[in-house]
């Protein structure tokens with residue numbers, strides 16, 4: 141990861157301030173001083189993140205015959221995490237600075253053996269630090285009642301494989317997808333939401349024959365690239381592949397998709413060949429070998445399916461969308477002694493914008509007919525916000541800051557010509573649209 145340059149810090153400070161000011165993302169438990177690594181998505185952040193999740197679900201599950209969905213519990217049998225290796229091996233090496241008392245991940249020290257905060261070389265020897273979040277299930281808080289908040293959403297997919305396969309009559313090759321919370325006790329949460337302790341994952345495990353697995357790996361690489369470039373409209377120039385050189389012994393290939401964040405290139409998604417590792421581990425630990433295998437009618441033998449995984453973090457994707465959307469340009473102003481002012485505008489694709497169309501009466505007297513317009517848009521599943529506070533210019537600025545692609549203004553002429561003015565966030569062009577064509581006009585424009 142790149143060093144924190146002043147440019148980077150200034151950009152991130154502006155983005156974090158905007159996110160708080162406009163109710164997109166802010167620290168959890170702020171009135172208690174915040175809680176490091178935990179974030180709340182506010183009234184504008186929740187619809188934004190949910191719409192990215194919905195776009196992923198539609199693209200990965202609903203639009204395909206060979207991928208089905210799961211919504212599993214967050215806490216599952218503690219043995220699941222023994223089998224997956226998380227209880228014994230899911231750890232980072234950490235070191236403490238004896239002088240300033242800060243704790244660091246050894247692999248993230250810019251200069252080995254030196255504290256990045258105070259420059260001291262007085263560091264403790266590296267120690268393993270398990271990232272699993274623990275809790276207790278049942279009435280007694282002792283070792284026998286320890287359970288874990290899941291560290292990744294994919295393990296329940298492996299555990300439920302057979303039940304899902306039988307209930308959906310799926311045959312290999314097919315995938316199971318799930319979105320949901322994951323928890324990791326990260327030593328050093330940082331870069332806003334990039335590395336959090338509670339975050340959302342969106343994962344798909346594709347079960348196939350080993351002989352076809354490399355073809356499926358290539359297929360999913362292309363599909364995932366298309367998701368970012370075609371659905372979320374991230375420019376190709378800001379994405380790149382990062383191949384893993386060190387592979388787990390069971391894996392044939394592993395690649396990450398990286399985005400160019402203001403703080404440097406970093407991972408948003410991993411596409412991993414997991415071999416038969418997960419299924420054979422769960423067979424071993426559960427004793428239910430048949431539930432972890434499929435039957436080959438030709439050879440009359442049961443075998444472990446090979447798994448190709450696509451795994452991404454919704455919060456990292458949201459952060460990528462925020463970084464990519466942020467722009468400062470200039471717009472006309474009515475402020476005294478100025479013709480132009482800086483405008484902050486978020487160029488979100490309409491699909492994920494928290495508000496897709498703001499409905500603005502030119503005067504508070506026009507509330508009733510403007511509310512009628514809002515009803516029409518809501519019935520067409522367009523996310524709207526009604527705003528009649530302040531000058532129309534100020535209202536445009538507020539909508540630009542949350543990335544609203546279209547502002548619909550009802551004015552005094554609307555009473556007579558039955559039309560409204562639609563302003564485009566990106567071009568600031570204005571167009572008069574008849575009210576009876578507005579839903580079609582906006583629906584088309586939102587689909588882009």
Ligand code: GAP
Pocket residue numbers: 291292293294324326333334335336337339341343407408409410451452453454455456
């Ligand atoms: N099942 C494989 C797996 O969990 P991972 O590379 O540990 O692989 C996959 O995580 C994705 O989850 C990452 O690419 C990232 O987008 C997201 N992710 C992982 N740790 C995260 C964290 N602490 N905060 C936010 N997102 C995280």
